[in-house]
Amino acid sequence: MIEVNNLHKKFGNLEVLKGINCQIKPKEVVCVIGPSGSGKSTFLRCLNMLEEITSGDVVVDGNQLNDSKTNINEVRTEVGMVFQQFNLFPHKTVLANIMLAPQKVRNLSTQEAKERALALLKKVGLSDKATMYPSQLSGGQQQRVAIARALAMEPKVMLFDEPTSALDPELVGEVLEVMKKLALEGMTMVVVTHEMGFAREVGDRVLFMDEGIIVEEGNPEQIFTNPQSERTKGFLNKIL
Amino acid sequence: MIGRFNWAGVVEFLPQLATGLYYTLLISVVGLLIGFILGAIFGLGRISKNKLVYFVSSFYIEVLRGTPVLVQAIWIFFALPLIIGYNFDSITAGIIVIALNSGAYIAEIVRGAVMSIEKGQMEAGRSLGLDHGKTMRYIIWPQAFKRMIPPLGNQFIISIKDTSLLSVILVPELIFQGRLIAANHFNAVEIYTTVALFYLVITLSLSFILRIVERRLDIQ
Numbered sequence: 353m354i355e356v357n358n359l360h361k362k363f364g365n366l367e368v369l370k371g372i373n374c375q376i377k378p379k380e381v382v383c384v385i386g387p388s389g390s391g392k393s394t395f396l397r398c399l400n401m402l403e404e405i406t407s408g409d410v411v412v413d414g415n416q417l418n419d420s421k422t423n424i425n426e427v428r429t430e431v432g433m434v435f436q437q438f439n440l441f442p443h444k445t446v447l448a449n450i451m452l453a454p455q456k457v458r459n460l461s462t463q464e465a466k467e468r469a470l471a472l473l474k475k476v477g478l479s480d481k482a483t484m485y486p487s488q489l490s491g492g493q494q495q496r497v498a499i500a501r502a503l504a505m506e507p508k509v510m511l512f513d514e515p516t517s518a519l520d521p522e523l524v525g526e527v528l529e530v531m532k533k534l535a536l537e538g539m540t541m542v543v544v545t546h547e548m549g550f551a552r553e554v555g556d557r558v559l560f561m562d563e564g565i566i567v568e569e570g571n572p573e574q575i576f577t578n579p580q581s582e583r584t585k586g587f588l589n590k591i592l
Numbered sequence: 593m594i595g596r597f598n599w600a601g602v603v604e605f606l607p608q609l610a611t612g613l614y615y616t617l618l619i620s621v622v623g624l625l626i627g628f629i630l631g632a633i634f635g636l637g638r639i640s641k642n643k644l645v646y647f648v649s650s651f652y653i654e655v656l657r658g659t660p661v662l663v664q665a666i667w668i669f670f671a672l673p674l675i676i677g678y679n680f681d682s683i684t685a686g687i688i689v690i691a692l693n694s695g696a697y698i699a700e701i702v703r704g705a706v707m708s709i710e711k712g713q714m715e716a717g718r719s720l721g722l723d724h725g726k727t728m729r730y731i732i733w734p735q736a737f738k739r740m741i742p743p744l745g746n747q748f749i750i751s752i753k754d755t756s757l758l759s760v761i762l763v764p765e766l767i768f769q770g771r772l773i774a775a776n777h778f779n780a781v782e783i784y785t786t787v788a789l790f791y792l793v794i795t796l797s798l799s800f801i802l803r804i805v806e807r808r809l810d811i812q
Contacts, residue, residue, distance in 0.1 A: 402715055429721030439716035443734050452730060453720035498716075505720060 353378045353509060353540050354399060359408035361394055368394045370564035371408070378508075381541045383551035383572070386561035387587055392544045395561065396511050399542065400431045413508055429457055432502030436514040438494045440486040440501070446473070447482040450501045458505065465504075472500035476530050492523030496530050503534075510534065512543040528554075548592060552576055560584045602782050605773050609783075612769030613790055615683065619765065620752045620794075623690025627751065628744075630691060631698025636728075638703045649699065656696035661754045665689045669761035686758040686765075694751040701743045705736040738809050745802040749795045756791070766790055 354376040361369035368391045376382050384392045397403040398410055401417050401424050410417040415427045441449050450469035454460040460468070473479050476496040486494050495515055502510060512531065516524040528550050535541055535554045545551060551558050551572055558575045560568045560583075568581045576592075579585045637649030656664070669685040680688070709732050717727030759768035770787040774780040 400719055402719060425718075425721050425723045428719055431719070433716075433719035435712060435716065437710075437712050439710075439712035441713065441716070441731055441735075443738070453722060456726055456730060457721045502720070 353380070353413060354542070355409070355411040356399075357409040359395070359398060359410060360406045361391070361398060361403060362406045368564055369398070369406075372564075372566060374559065374566060374569070376509075376540065376542060378540050379538045381535045381539075381543065381554055381556045382559060383555035383557070384542065384544045384559045384561060385546070385548070385551060385587075386559075386567075390561045391564045392561050393513050396513050396542060396544050399509075399511055400428050400433055402433075425457075429453075429505050430508045432505060432507035432510040434495070434498050434502055434510065434512045434515045436517050438486070438491070438498045438518070440494055440498055442486050444485075445482070446478070446484050446486065446489070446497050449486070449497060450504045453501070454504050468504055469500070472503050473497075475503075475533075476500045477526075490523060491519045492526045495519065495527045499527075499530055499534070509540045509542065512541065512545070514544050514546065516545070516547055546591070548576065548588075560587065562587070597781050598779065599782055601779065602786050605777075605783065605786075608769050608773060609766065609786065609790065612764060612766035612787075613794075615686075615763060615765040616752070616755050616790075617794070619683065619686045619690055619755050619758065619763065620748075623687045623755075624694055624748055624751055626687070626691035627694030627698055630695030631702050633699075634695065635699035635702025636706065638699060639706060653696045653699050656693055657700075661689065661693050662757045662760065664693055665758055665761050682758070682762045682764075685761055686755065686763040689758065690751055690755060693754065694747055697747050697750075698744065701740050701747060702736070704743075705739040706732060708739055709735050738806075741802060741806050741809070745799060748798055748802075752794055752798070753791060 354374075356372050356374045359369055359372040360367065372391075372395055374382075384395065386392050394403055398405055398417075399412060405418045408418070412427055413430055415422050417424065417427065441452070444452065447466065447469050450472060451462070451465040454465045454468060455462065470479065470482065473482055476499055478493055478496055478500070481489060481493060481497070486497065489497065499515075515531070516527050519527065524547065528547060531541070531543070531550070532554050543550070543555070553572075555572045557569060558572045559566050560575060560579075560581070562583050568575065568579060568584045575584065576588065579588060634649040634652050637645045638653065640646050640649070665685070668689055669680065669682065673679045713731055713735065714727055717731045718724070722730070755763075755765055756767045758765055759771065762768070766787050770783050774783045777783075
């Protein structure tokens with residue numbers, strides 16, 4: 353589903369990604385962990401070209417992203433993204449937030465888009481919030497709307513960029529619950545997260561990143577109980 | 593003091609002042625409408641990554657902001673016809689002046705408002721597969737427009753007052769009519785006070801309307 357070969361990313365002279373290689377299979381849930389500044393978010397953002405790739409290859413669902421002939425807008429319709437700061441559209445109701453892209457990109461009729469949006473709201477447990485504005489919702493509710501908004505495009509992959517980091521602790525659970533449900537339904541997911549419990553329970557694979565490279569990867573059990581690299585051990589000691 | 597002036601006599605000149613008011617409003621409304629369109633185009637042009645578009649927009653804004661309205665009016669009415677070999681009537685020239693001048697300031701208002709929208713909004717739109725244009729149209733612009741209203745109101749008021757300068761290119765607007773009347777009837781105090789009140793009524797009405805619009809848009 354996703355294939356990354358020797359991905360480099362520079363911001364000016366600062367090299368943030370120094371050669372990332374990884375493959376993500378359909379239906380796989382991959383959690384990316386690591387200290388802040390390690391390049392996790394940048395890596396994730398390269399997967400839908402929110403960051404331009406400096407060098408290397410990123411192939412998503414058969415589309416080579418760093419090829420100028422690739423229509424990036426089309427690729428993005430297949431790749432949902434959920435942001436740390438939710439980034440809901442504050443001038444639109446919850447329902448309109450979810451309906452916008454299916455109508456304007458997929459050309460769904462209002463009726464179809466609305467049905468789809470309502471079904472998704474039900475799925476994330478927010479059927480009663482359809483007519484509200486984002487500012488009237490709690491952080492956890494906003495993030496669940498953001499997930500529903502991304503799902504409305506029926507993407508093949510979902511990218512999560514620290515989806516619970518901006519939430520009050522008591523609201524983290526409801527968002528992780530929705531994500532877990534999604535994982536169980538077989539969604540391909542790449543999750544940058546600090547929630548080790550989630551990575552351990554839901555992740556099929558964990559990537560540990562530090563200083564722009566993937567230092568270690570493996571199944572969660574192995575990474576969390578028997579890390580091989582000193583850097584992984586050091587990081588896990590600090591946070592667990 | 594005030595009593596020795598013939599205030600009641602002003603009534604006689606109201607029809608002529610109304611004609612002036614009509615041209616003041618005509619030039620303000622049409623000029624500002626075009627000015628807003630120019631402002632939107634060049635304001636977005638100034639955010640453009642395209643170097644040529646950016647350069648043209650910046651050139652327009654800097655030239656029009658950097659020269660006095662009075663000079664622009666005189667130049668367009670008296671100098672431009674000599675270059676292009678075509679004479680504008682004074683009203684058309686007046687509309688062009690107000691449109692071009694307000695457009696430059698509105699461009700900066702548009703640029704500021706669009707740039708004030710959080711980067712995440714563009715990213716959210718783009719990540720859903722909307723292209724740049726659609727994200728601008730459905731997500732960025734509506735939010736930016738709301739933020740433009742207070743500075744736009746300010747600019748509208750400035751431009752309306754600037755129309756008074758157009759009397760030098762013979763636009764028959766309010767102060768032009770006022771000067772005609774005062775010169776013939778020696779009632780400068782009464783007429784010029786009345787003219788000032790006319791301007792005040794226009795700008796106060798505009799402030800009032802804008803406040804309603806702002807409240808209407810404030811749905812969040």
